[in-house]
Amino acid sequence: MPTENISSSNAEGGDVSALFPELTRDDVLSCAFSAWYSKLRHVTFKSVVIKPLDSYFIEYLGSDGIVLPGDDEAPKFGNRLEDDDGSDWSDYDENDSDEKPKMTVNIDAVAAEIRQAISDLGGKVFPRMNWSAPTDASWMSCDKTLQCRNLSEVLTLLKSSDKITEDIDGSSFISRDEMGEWEHELVLRQWCNLFPSMEFRCFVREHELVAISQIEMQHYEFLDSMKDDIDSKITELFEGHVREAIDPENYCFDVYITQESGRTYVMDVKPWSAKVDSCLYLWQEILELKEGEALGLRLFPSSIDGMRHYSNKYAANQFPKDIACEGLQTSIVEFIQKMAIQQANEDGAQSD
Structure with a gap:
């Protein structure tokens, strides 16, 4: 759904940033998803907003590598794995069991909310955070969409996206110092x-x-x-x-x-x-x-x-x-x- 950002150059190759009025913290917060969704609920797609997100989940999203909960389905992203008995996500050599990546934080509470939201929204969702969607992680999907049908798919896209990293840091539009403190939110939108x-x-x-x-x-x-x-x-x-x-x-x-x-x-x-x-x-x-x-x-x-x-x-x-x-x-x-x-x-x- 959402589209990418591009350079701010004008036709002559110069930077037009100086032509913009100063962007304030309030301006940015007013464009966060939950700030407008409740007012426009009847003219937008059905969504579930999960907030506040506990610090353990934010820590997990910001950590290196993609480690998924061991009790969840492997990412499918369309029909990628449905007809395949093996996958890079779930197959390990039995002799290397001690080397399996393990979760270092407990995200069970948020994971349960994500699973419930996927169910409530018909089994297919589009994930995003306050201001951004992980469109730069679309290469993870065989059909280049962000359609997710289980927890692992949602987490894989979020953790693979630089846009989500910037969103979490608060530096998508203004500096982190200007943003100060705000409430992180995970949004799951009904897939269309x-x-x-x-x-x-x-x-x-x-x-x-x-x-x-x-x-x-x-x-x-x-x-x-x-x-x-x-x-x-x-x-x-x-x-x-x-x-x-x-x-x-x-x-x-x-x-x-x-x-x-x-x-x-x-x-x-x-x-x-x-x-x-x-x-x-x-x-x-x-x-x-x-x-x-x-x-x-x-x-x-x-x-x-x-x-x-x-x-x-x-x-x-x-x-x-x-x-x-x-x-x-x-x-x-x-x-x-x-x-x-x-x-x-x-x-x-x-x-x-």
């Missing part, structure tokens, strides 16, 4: 098979929706005819629910629109930060908007082959994402800007 084509990122500046972008770096022809409807549905969601639920005046939120019913769901809320992917916009475009201006909805253009440059959503797990994505993002934005100027000139010529 979402179409990436219907995911959109929305940018709210001074409590106004100023831009909407398709998230997936690929052209979908059917979206072109839906553009006005998508814009209308997201604006209605923002005006009717999101605006009053989120405290900061500047933030981003992600939306999913179901293809059959057209219902809109809030997927995530993110702080107004250069660390957040601006998708088909450059942050500079958004930050330099004047009062009352808006950029509307931007879709991936058909004239650019995104798949040649950006092979998949989690390409950052295989090589530096700024190499794969930043150049593509800039070329897309420049292309869209040139097409807008050309269209304006043509419209002007016709009116003359």
Whole structure:
């Protein structure tokens, strides 16, 4: 569900971080999952929030290596192990029993809550913490999703993710010193098979929706005819629910629109930060908007082959994402800007 962060460079290659207003601790805490979930429960996916997390569990997540509870099922991640009698997770040489990795802390209490939440949510969940999901650990899954069906799968993804490490440390968006103390939370979301084509990122500046972008770096022809409807549905969601639920005046939120019913769901809320992917916009475009201006909805253009440059959503797990994505993002934005100027000139010529 959630997407990756990318570099904060603008089209000229400079750093746009200085253009952002100072991000405060309260801004970051207001975008933590539990801060907005209760207010938007009726327009988002069913979830279970486990908090407070005891210090032993946080210590376990921060420890080196992946040691799983010995009494739990091995990670399956889809059908990876269902037809396999052996696995790297559970098979040990009987003569090496003394060398098996062992749990050094007791996480039984949290483990029980995780198992119960998985059961309550239908047997399949998507894990995350306060601000981040372990999208950088998707390589652990054979189908590159974060679908989990048991405790071991949840723990494996959490412990394999650098994003979760930053989340636990509190340094995802501001420094650890600025964050001070806060309450860690583990979130298990009901698993849904979402179409990436219907995911959109929305940018709210001074409590106004100023831009909407398709998230997936690929052209979908059917979206072109839906553009006005998508814009209308997201604006209605923002005006009717999101605006009053989120405290900061500047933030981003992600939306999913179901293809059959057209219902809109809030997927995530993110702080107004250069660390957040601006998708088909450059942050500079958004930050330099004047009062009352808006950029509307931007879709991936058909004239650019995104798949040649950006092979998949989690390409950052295989090589530096700024190499794969930043150049593509800039070329897309420049292309869209040139097409807008050309269209304006043509419209002007016709009116003359």
